[in-house]
Amino acid sequence: MNTASYHPVTAEIAAELRNVVGDRYVVYGDPERLEPFGHDEIAGPEYAHMPEALVRPKSAAEIARILKLANRERVPVTPRGAGSGLSGGAVPVHGGIVLCLDRMNRIIEIDPDNLTITVQPGVVTNEINERLKEYDLFYAGYPMSLETCFIGGNVAENAGGGKAVKYGVTGRYVTGLEVVTPIGETVRLGGKRVKDVTGYNLIQLMVGSEGTLGVFTEITLRLRPRPKASADLLCLFPTTEVAIGAVPRIMTGTGVVPTAIEFMDRTSMQAACEYLNESIPYREAGAMLLITVDGPDREAVERGYDRIGEACLEQGALEVYVADNATTSERIWKVRRSIAEAFKLVSPHQSLEDIVVPIAAIPEMAAGIEALAEEYGIAIPCYGHAGDGNLHATPVKAPEWSLEEWHERLPQLLTDLYRLAASLGGTISGEHGIGHKRKSFMPLVLAPAALDMMRAIKRALDPNGILNPGKIMDG
Amino acid sequence: MNTASYHPVTAEIAAELRNVVGDRYVVYGDPERLEPFGHDEIAGPEYAHMPEALVRPKSAAEIARILKLANRERVPVTPRGAGSGLSGGAVPVHGGIVLCLDRMNRIIEIDPDNLTITVQPGVVTNEINERLKEYDLFYAGYPMSLETCFIGGNVAENAGGGKAVKYGVTGRYVTGLEVVTPIGETVRLGGKRVKDVTGYNLIQLMVGSEGTLGVFTEITLRLRPRPKASADLLCLFPTTEVAIGAVPRIMTGTGVVPTAIEFMDRTSMQAACEYLNESIPYREAGAMLLITVDGPDREAVERGYDRIGEACLEQGALEVYVADNATTSERIWKVRRSIAEAFKLVSPHQSLEDIVVPIAAIPEMAAGIEALAEEYGIAIPCYGHAGDGNLHATPVKAPEWSLEEWHERLPQLLTDLYRLAASLGGTISGEHGIGHKRKSFMPLVLAPAALDMMRAIKRALDPNGILNPGKIMDG
Numbered sequence: 001m002n003t004a005s006y007h008p009v010t011a012e013i014a015a016e017l018r019n020v021v022g023d024r025y026v027v028y029g030d031p032e033r034l035e036p037f038g039h040d041e042i043a044g045p046e047y048a049h050m051p052e053a054l055v056r057p058k059s060a061a062e063i064a065r066i067l068k069l070a071n072r073e074r075v076p077v078t079p080r081g082a083g084s085g086l087s088g089g090a091v092p093v094h095g096g097i098v099l100c101l102d103r104m105n106r107i108i109e110i111d112p113d114n115l116t117i118t119v120q121p122g123v124v125t126n127e128i129n130e131r132l133k134e135y136d137l138f139y140a141g142y143p144m145s146l147e148t149c150f151i152g153g154n155v156a157e158n159a160g161g162g163k164a165v166k167y168g169v170t171g172r173y174v175t176g177l178e179v180v181t182p183i184g185e186t187v188r189l190g191g192k193r194v195k196d197v198t199g200y201n202l203i204q205l206m207v208g209s210e211g212t213l214g215v216f217t218e219i220t221l222r223l224r225p226r227p228k229a230s231a232d233l234l235c236l237f238p239t240t241e242v243a244i245g246a247v248p249r250i251m252t253g254t255g256v257v258p259t260a261i262e263f264m265d266r267t268s269m270q271a272a273c274e275y276l277n278e279s280i281p282y283r284e285a286g287a288m289l290l291i292t293v294d295g296p297d298r299e300a301v302e303r304g305y306d307r308i309g310e311a312c313l314e315q316g317a318l319e320v321y322v323a324d325n326a327t328t329s330e331r332i333w334k335v336r337r338s339i340a341e342a343f344k345l346v347s348p349h350q351s352l353e354d355i356v357v358p359i360a361a362i363p364e365m366a367a368g369i370e371a372l373a374e375e376y377g378i379a380i381p382c383y384g385h386a387g388d389g390n391l392h393a394t395p396v397k398a399p400e401w402s403l404e405e406w407h408e409r410l411p412q413l414l415t416d417l418y419r420l421a422a423s424l425g426g427t428i429s430g431e432h433g434i435g436h437k438r439k440s441f442m443p444l445v446l447a448p449a450a451l452d453m454m455r456a457i458k459r460a461l462d463p464n465g466i467l468n469p470g471k472i473m474d475g
Numbered sequence: 476m477n478t479a480s481y482h483p484v485t486a487e488i489a490a491e492l493r494n495v496v497g498d499r500y501v502v503y504g505d506p507e508r509l510e511p512f513g514h515d516e517i518a519g520p521e522y523a524h525m526p527e528a529l530v531r532p533k534s535a536a537e538i539a540r541i542l543k544l545a546n547r548e549r550v551p552v553t554p555r556g557a558g559s560g561l562s563g564g565a566v567p568v569h570g571g572i573v574l575c576l577d578r579m580n581r582i583i584e585i586d587p588d589n590l591t592i593t594v595q596p597g598v599v600t601n602e603i604n605e606r607l608k609e610y611d612l613f614y615a616g617y618p619m620s621l622e623t624c625f626i627g628g629n630v631a632e633n634a635g636g637g638k639a640v641k642y643g644v645t646g647r648y649v650t651g652l653e654v655v656t657p658i659g660e661t662v663r664l665g666g667k668r669v670k671d672v673t674g675y676n677l678i679q680l681m682v683g684s685e686g687t688l689g690v691f692t693e694i695t696l697r698l699r700p701r702p703k704a705s706a707d708l709l710c711l712f713p714t715t716e717v718a719i720g721a722v723p724r725i726m727t728g729t730g731v732v733p734t735a736i737e738f739m740d741r742t743s744m745q746a747a748c749e750y751l752n753e754s755i756p757y758r759e760a761g762a763m764l765l766i767t768v769d770g771p772d773r774e775a776v777e778r779g780y781d782r783i784g785e786a787c788l789e790q791g792a793l794e795v796y797v798a799d800n801a802t803t804s805e806r807i808w809k810v811r812r813s814i815a816e817a818f819k820l821v822s823p824h825q826s827l828e829d830i831v832v833p834i835a836a837i838p839e840m841a842a843g844i845e846a847l848a849e850e851y852g853i854a855i856p857c858y859g860h861a862g863d864g865n866l867h868a869t870p871v872k873a874p875e876w877s878l879e880e881w882h883e884r885l886p887q888l889l890t891d892l893y894r895l896a897a898s899l900g901g902t903i904s905g906e907h908g909i910g911h912k913r914k915s916f917m918p919l920v921l922a923p924a925a926l927d928m929m930r931a932i933k934r935a936l937d938p939n940g941i942l943n944p945g946k947i948m949d950g
Contacts (some may be wrong), residue, residue: 010781077523094677111835112727113723113727113835114833114834114835115726115727115834115837116833136730157672158672160670160674163541164669164670168647169670171646171676171679172643173557181924181928184882185924185927186924187922187924187925187928188922188925189925191900191901191902192833192900193831193832193833193864193900193901193902193905194639194831194833194834194863194864195635195639195644195831195860195863195865196831196902196904197632197633197683197903197904197907197908197909198902198903198904198909198917198920198921199904199909199917199921199925199926199947200683200684200688200929200931200932200947201633201678201679201682201683201684202928202929203648203682203923204646204676204679204680205675205676205679205932206674208672208675208676209675209676217563224732225727225730225731225732228730251590252587252588252590252700255611255700255703256700256769256771257699258698276499279803295775296730296731296775296778296779297778299774300690300770300771300775303771303772304771345636356668356669356670356671357668358587358589358591358666358667358668358669358689359589359590360588360589360667361589368782385670388669388670389669389670390670425666425667425668426666426668427668427671427673428673429664429671429672429673430668430670430671430672431670431672432672433672434672434673434674442673442674445673446673446674447662447663449656449660449661449662450662450664450677451674452660453656453662453936454674454675454677454679456935456936457675457680457932457935457936459935460931460932460934460935461928461931461932465752472675473672473674
């Protein structure tokens with residue numbers, strides 16, 4: 001499907017859309033109100049693109065009608081959650097309709113007997129655990145944007161986050177979906193059962209498909225008993241090298257599976273602390289690991305963090321602080337969660353990256369990032385989910401570079417960064433997704449035959465190419 | 476693709492196959508030697524179908540050549556592991572070539588620094604953990620046929636097994652695959668990284684696709700630190716109803732996630748014990764739960780099994796025995812693993828089923844199975860992975876029924892059983908797969924639009940329909 005074959009959203013189509021969702025929930029011909037729906041949280045106006053219409057449906061039935069209309073009229077449709085994405089997944093790069101799911105924000109059912117929760121896609125992720133507290137259950141997803149992002153977006157991007165070392169990423173918890181397919185059929189996949197081999201795993205095909213294969217209208221998530229105890233270790237290291245070097249040892253040498261191992265270099269800690277006007281004892285440190293251990297009781301957690309703390313000290317940590325109350329833990333995690341936001345203020349010209357490598361390759365990857373920074377003469381502060389091998393290296397425009405120079409040199413820098421990750425057995429995105437930001441880099445990590453398989457699946461399920469075109473790969 | 480459009484394996488094609496893999500590794504025109512490759516472990520000759528040729532390749536390159544040849548000649552190819560499947564996945568229902576992977580049985584690499592193992596598909600599943608012992612690591616897959624089945628078949632069927640309550644099923648551990656696609660391209664998907672959102676999740680699309688979307692030639696599995704302690708509880712209950720009724724309570728009311736909760740009714744226990752000439756103290760019991768708890772140390776395990784044991788007694792267990800040494804544990808588990816085999820000897824005319832329901836619906840499902848047994852006037856002994864809601868109800872031909880009557884009435888019985896599972900939010904297979912055994916029942920649990928999506932994906936990746944046709948659904 002090439003761009004030329006899409007049609008514009010005409011006044012007649014807009015009228016039909018109003019007819020489907022109601023006048024109030026369509027924006028058309030009003031650039032000021034459409035503008036916020038033309039970008040996500042990627043820094044850089046070059047990644048933005050204005051929609052022609054914004055539509056805010058309330059139900060699967062409305063979405064099905066909109067998608068049928070879009071197929072008939074050959075108008076692209078881009079689903080959007082909270083717009084907190086970091087790869088352009090919700091940006092309507094071919095114009096057309098943005099389908100915003102913010103009105104579909106109900107928690108449909110909490111089922112403690114089956115350990116499931118069923119939600120609409122527009123529920124804010126954090127709300128899920130807030131509501132589950134009274135049931136002593138928890139949902140293990142913990143993206144850093146959890147206070148604003150929508151669960152639908154988490155599923156569409158297969159979000160990772162802070163607790164994936166122990167609990168895995170979003171997809172592990174999705175047992176059921178109601179999906180409106182690109183051609184406007186509503187299908188239910190899975191349900192509350194925890195095992196299911198009834199044909200192809202369409203659920204996991206949908207998870208992480210970045211809104212290109214279907215619009216989720218109901219999501220059933222598997223819950224777990226809430227861990228009865230938890231503690232955080234704040235481990236200060238002299239340098240990035242020493243901190244990152246400790247990670248493989250913690251993962252393989254302690255016999256403990258930590259809930260989280262987050263890495264922050266000095267620049268990241270400093271930026272977030274200043275942004276929050278917070279002081280954590282980082283002055284002496286060149287880098288930091290934030291490590292969480294949880295378990296069924298306090299003794300188990302203590303034994304776990306003792307082992308990990310010892311391993312950190314053996315590996316060269318300067319100091320290990322234990323935070324075993326919720327207030328202190330939340331303070332430290334807030335610093336971690338705020339890094340991306342803080343950086344955007346400090347350095348509006350930057351590229352937040354998301355490479356992932358096998359855990360044993362983390363030290364080499366971190367060293368390679370430092371070498372790239374030196375070679376290009378820019379800063380590449382770095383933080384991320386070190387326990388998963390997932391590092392948010394963030395190249396920042398050198399002050400002496402012009403904007404033109406930045407835009408000229410960034411693609412080569414990213415190519416070098418991605419090639420390095422690939423050469424270490426890694427890939428270009430661990431959790432933020434491909435979107436349109438990274439699609440031109442896909443051949444660096446995927447064979448032509450694998451990309452052809454993805455294109456064939458896309459064509460098979462979306463023959464007119466109307467659902468979120470221009471993402472992941474071109475048709 | 477309809478059957479009529481497949482071509483036979485001619486002597487010329489057989490010669491070409493010999494040219495690819497070597498004379499010794501092709502069987503053609505020798506019904507006696509082909510016969511074992513015409514069935515799997517399903518009881519009943521009606522599920523068997525003879526291949527025209529057996530080919531035993533040694534490499535991905537050979538498989539790619541065979542699949543290109545098969546596309547050119549329009550000959551169906553059915554991949555086969557150990558032949559221990561229970562839904563006919565490896566049965567060549569349209570004849571053609573059986574591609575047996577038994578010669579691809581190397582453990583390629585154990586990587587303790589990345590917690591991965593990379594294997595060829597023909598490795599016997601049990602061998603993986605035997606080899607990992609010296610590394611203090613373990614692979615969490617534990618299908619009941621682990622002493623004979625191949626890991627490739629486990630991935631193709633997304634096998635479940637005894638430890639899925641805590642650790643999940645096979646797919647959770649597959650981080651990398653080398654696959655020969657239906658059109659004969661060799662692609663690598665994923666690797667040793669634990670997170671990856673580089674486009675569609677082709678790995679999880681391949682997992683459980685029953686050999687219809689690709690032939691796996693290398694499999695990378697994620698490992699875990701070996702649990703330092705483990706114990707089994709053997710809990711005797713007066714009746715199935717009381718035993719099954721305890722399961723949801725154990726799962727949601729103890730705060731402990733057990734490794735396994737296996738259910739065995741009296742008939743199942745008895746059959747397996749007699750088969751093994753084993754005596755476990757079941758004489759008083761109408762039903763039994765076998766519950767495993769593992770953890771990082773003995774204290775944690777003791778606390779866990781104390782809570783679960785108490786819950787069982789509160790729920791009406793007659794007796795709870797603790798087995799905390801490897802020899803006793805293995806004795807009990809061997810009884811559990813031998814049930815299917817024992818039943819086949821006792822009752823050659825049976826249908827081993829694999830329904831799965833949400834955990835809270837297990838009691839209702841078990842009661843429904845007993846009601847069906849009464850209605851049809853046959854025995855339906857029952858056992859399985861109760862902690863996952865996955866029950867192997869096994870309708871057995873009544874002694875007074877003729878074989879004709881059995882074959883006439885079984886489809887209606889299965890329809891009733893599957894409808895009941897579906898009405899409780901369950902489905903027709905939790906781990907054994909659809910194959911050709913259950914494909915006609917798919918519309919009971921999947922909407923036409925979902926089946927159409929599966930067909931569209933199959934056609935997109937296998938345009939000539941040559942790879943394991945007639946499985947999961949018809950084209």
